[in-house]
Amino acid sequence: MGSKKRDSSRVTLSDVARLAKVSAITVSRCIRNPERVSEDTRVRILRAIDDLGYVPDMAASALASKRSNVVGLVIPSLTNSVFTDVLKGVYDAIEETRLTVQIGNSRYSPSKEENLIRTFLQQRPAGLIVAGVNHTEAGRKMLEASSCPVVQIMDVTDKPVDRLVGFSHFEGAKAAVRHLHDMGYRRPGILTARMDPRSRVRLAGFTEEAQQLGIFEPARVVSTPLHSSVGLGAQLFSDLLAQAPDTDSLFCNNDDLATGALFEAARRNIRVPEALGVCGYNDLDISAEVNPSLTTIATPRYEVGLQSVQMINAALDPEGEAAPPPVILGTKLVPRQSTRRRPMPSVGIHSGETT
Amino acid sequence: MGSKKRDSSRVTLSDVARLAKVSAITVSRCIRNPERVSEDTRVRILRAIDDLGYVPDMAASALASKRSNVVGLVIPSLTNSVFTDVLKGVYDAIEETRLTVQIGNSRYSPSKEENLIRTFLQQRPAGLIVAGVNHTEAGRKMLEASSCPVVQIMDVTDKPVDRLVGFSHFEGAKAAVRHLHDMGYRRPGILTARMDPRSRVRLAGFTEEAQQLGIFEPARVVSTPLHSSVGLGAQLFSDLLAQAPDTDSLFCNNDDLATGALFEAARRNIRVPEALGVCGYNDLDISAEVNPSLTTIATPRYEVGLQSVQMINAALDPEGEAAPPPVILGTKLVPRQSTRRRPMPSVGIHSGETT
DNA sequence: TTGACGTGTGACAGCGCTGTCATTACCGCT
DNA sequence: AGCGGTAATGACAGCGCTGTCACACGTCAA
Secondary structure (H helix, E strand, O other): OOOOOOOOOOOHHHHHHHHOOOOHHHHHHHHHHHHHHHHHHHHHHHHHHHHOOOOOHHHHHHHHHOOOOOOEEEEEOOOOHHHHHHHHHHHHHHOOOOOOOEEEEEEOOOHHHHHHHHHHHHHOEEEEEEEOOOEEEEEEHHHHOHHHHEEEOOOOOOOOOOOEEEEEEHHHHHHHHHHHHHHOOOOOOEEOOOOOHHHHHHHOOOOOOHHHOOOOOOHHEEEEEOOOOOHHHHHHHHHHHHOOOOEEEEEOHHHHHHHHHHHHHOOOOOOOOOOEEEEEEEEHHHHOOOOOOEEEEEEHHHHEEEEEEEEHHHHHHOOOOOOOOOOEOOOEOOOOHOOOOOOOOOOOOOOOOOO | OOOOOOOOOOOOOOHHHHHHHOOHHHHHHHOOOHHOOOHHHHHHHHHHHHOOOOOOOOOHHHHOOOOOOOEEEEEEOOOHHHHHHHHHHHHHHHHHOEEEEEEEEEEOOOHHHHHHHHHHHHHOOOOOEEOOOOOOOHHHHHHHHOOOOOOOEOOOOOOOOOOOEEEOHHHHHHHHHHHHHHHOOHHHEEEEEOHHHHHHHHHHHHHHHHHHOOOOHHHEEOOOOOOHHHHHHHHHHHHHHHOOEEEEEOOOOHHHHHHHHHHHHHOOOOOOOOOOOEOOOOOOOHOOOOOOOOEEEEEOOOHHHHHHHHHHHOOOOEEEEEEEOOOOOOOOEEEOOOHHHOOOOOOOOOOOOOO
């Protein structure tokens, strides 16, 4: 082995054209708008492409058309499985298209996000997908001024920059509180970490719903700027117990925290769901497996990834002009053992429960 | 808002050149080989670049130089956190460079991997990073014939295609078995799922070490072609108990399976570590948090991502010619509660244990 | 028959950059 | 004085593709 250097001789459009006995333009057209060449030539061209193993040169195409086939994806984390699920959806959808993805990791930093947006935009992307609806002022301006379709994801707003596919964290959190109340819990607390905008909204939803139900108690709110993790969930739960020992239930800002709380409860011999109800948020794979299994709010992360790409793709189609209305996907309460204090009302949604 | 269309007027090399009163070539050189232009002009050019906000057009550059700045990354999963950790390392390292990443998800399919390799290679990437050392014959041929640096990651082999940064799954598995033996367990079983090449090697390592210790028992090997998950771990553990009820310890092919086994043991009131020792593989975040905390083999996933990019980058440097020797990172046994049957020997490595 | 129109195809230029070679200026050496 | 050598810069062509416009047909209504 050793050092490798460049090769040469690439099959180009005109090679194909020569073989198919047409001009290069026609081949190009045949690839991009098959319906604009005659059946006859199309067949010939496709055969020639196949015979020669022709592969379009994206750099040349991007240069000539002033349009790349790159979709920029700006997400705040590459390890949080919430976003890797989105990623999976994005990649699964992109496979069907002639687009490619480029990921930018903002690490939950608005200014990093702004830089990523700038960098992407400078590359004339085919489209941009950004997590969240909160950006720096400059970031938002750039998105608005951009000449490509922009899809905001994972949240809702009444003033999207362009397109949007998300779901309401507010409603999700409210549903969780309602569920705790339905199950007979009257002293719910909330555990929240890394206060990104979406976490904040969930806290607001928790607060509003609890207030409406007359069961809100500020002392039962525990938050930290640290990034959430299972370990942190245990920690925060301990903190909560210290400051409000009579707490009878928990809404955790995500399943990691909830899982940690569950583990801590087990270590303290606090019986779940009898003495403590626990509800998470996201419905990660593990949530169905822990003991007791975790009640949570399922979020359509994969679906968001999928649909955001489809939106970009639709926007690129010269037909589909105007931006479609925002797509608001639903969240779904998944009741499991961790809140099953009283006989379940007839809600059965998820399987996978042990008992 | 609504439909967006293209803009125009981009700052180009010659705009910069005009302002700096040099030719376009000189600007290009100044950007790529700053040391080849005089101090004087360099300063002028850099100021001009700054003033105009010039950003190089990668498409044009790729077209002219027949070399892109794209590093292809082929991994078998986008959700398995083992690979998202690698991904994180890759992205953290790539930020320091002028390169960009493009991910291909092979979904554990060798033929999909082959296609991805082909697709990437056709795009004249700056480099290629592929997970594993097992490829289809055609895939390997393409990699060997490729004109760009190739880094195989996450495994070891004595015949790397080009460069390699990985770790030995064989040794990791052996260490796990040895540890179980050290802790007094004599009837270890193994749970393995999704038999990708690395899983297979771990099974082989388990088998060899157990045989050498005289504690191997074929009936205690449980495997399935399904993808591993926490739920599957519970399932496989149940299967193992059915066919070898006297099993006293478990090496699980990864921490997901191990976690599932731990949960199932809890449901069956099997005491861990007293009645059952459990050792996982990978050391995911959650492994330190479960009850009891999970003994496991830590793998340097993030480091692998980081170093693989650095290797590509070094290879691109016109100086650093020959391929460096393979980098074999170590795995590390992290003893925790789940195997603490007898007083710990003096191995203490990890903190974070609750006791 | 004429012309307006639609369909399928081609000629041409040029996207923004880099590889290659040429050029200039200046150095130190015989 | 004449030479080769080096450092700094420039001229030119062209990477492979696409946008634009032009053209050759055939069709159909007037």
